Amino acid sequence: xxxVSQHNHHVILSEAASLELGCNYSYGGTVNLxxxxxxxxxxxxxxxxxxxxxxxxxxxxxxxxxxIKSKFSFNLRKPSVQWSDTAEYFCAVNVxxxxxxxxxxxxxxxxxxP
Amino acid sequence: DTAVSQxxxxxxxxxxxxxxxxxxxxxxxxxxxxxxxxxxKFLKIMxxxxxxELIINETVPNxxxxxxxDKAHLNLHINSLELGDSAVYFCASSDxxxxxxxxxxxxxxxxxxx
Numbered sequence: 001x002x003x004v005s006q007h008n009h010h011v012i013l014s015e016a017a018s019l020e021l022g023c024n025y026s027y028g029g030t031v032n033l034x035x036x037x038x039x040x041x042x043x044x045x046x047x048x049x050x051x052x053x054x055x056x057x058x059x060x061x062x063x064x065x066x067x068i069k070s071k072f073s074f075n076l077r078k079p080s081v082q083w084s085d086t087a088e089y090f091c092a093v094n095v096x097x098x099x100x101x102x103x104x105x106x107x108x109x110x111x112x113x114p
Numbered sequence: 115d116t117a118v119s120q121x122x123x124x125x126x127x128x129x130x131x132x133x134x135x136x137x138x139x140x141x142x143x144x145x146x147x148x149x150x151x152x153x154x155k156f157l158k159i160m161x162x163x164x165x166x167e168l169i170i171n172e173t174v175p176n177x178x179x180x181x182x183x184d185k186a187h188l189n190l191h192i193n194s195l196e197l198g199d200s201a202v203y204f205c206a207s208s209d210x211x212x213x214x215x216x217x218x219x220x221x222x223x224x225x226x227x228x
Binding site for chain 1 (some may be wrong): 147154155158159204211212216217218220221222
């Protein structure tokens, strides 16, 4: 079965530190990849997405992610985090089949110390 | 205008009751979804409708019954509520069942069963 793994459950950083959150998926077919962010008490918002072309994708708020097909990975990065980046981050995969659906990873909680 | 709106935002009810959650989208999308987010923030798809037709039905107890009166609305009715149904339920929409562009989520309904 298709799955998405986020190995970091909780990451704690100081402001201005660099961020990298890991994401791996298991599916051999065509995929679209996403990172969503959920700020405390809010709904999910799309940070960035990949569906073809340049494997380095830039999103909102200075985030970027790199799709490495050989490693089935789609890691999220930000060179310098801010306190306002404190949130839950979800990696997700849209699996193409007769009825495609987005499968989410278990999420990574990011806490930024001011 | 809110793109995907859910009502109510909070719902507290006793075990054994029947309750409904409503969802409406004004994006002109053809496909709508229900996701359940448990206490550990894990998101799991429950149902998907494309143009009023059920296309995804994950292994959800049949106490949960989705209804789509038109493609802009997808409601969720839950019979005989149980403690384990306590969660945040998110509605989402996309421009088609094979959308490359990800989903737009509503703000969620926090259901607490006591």
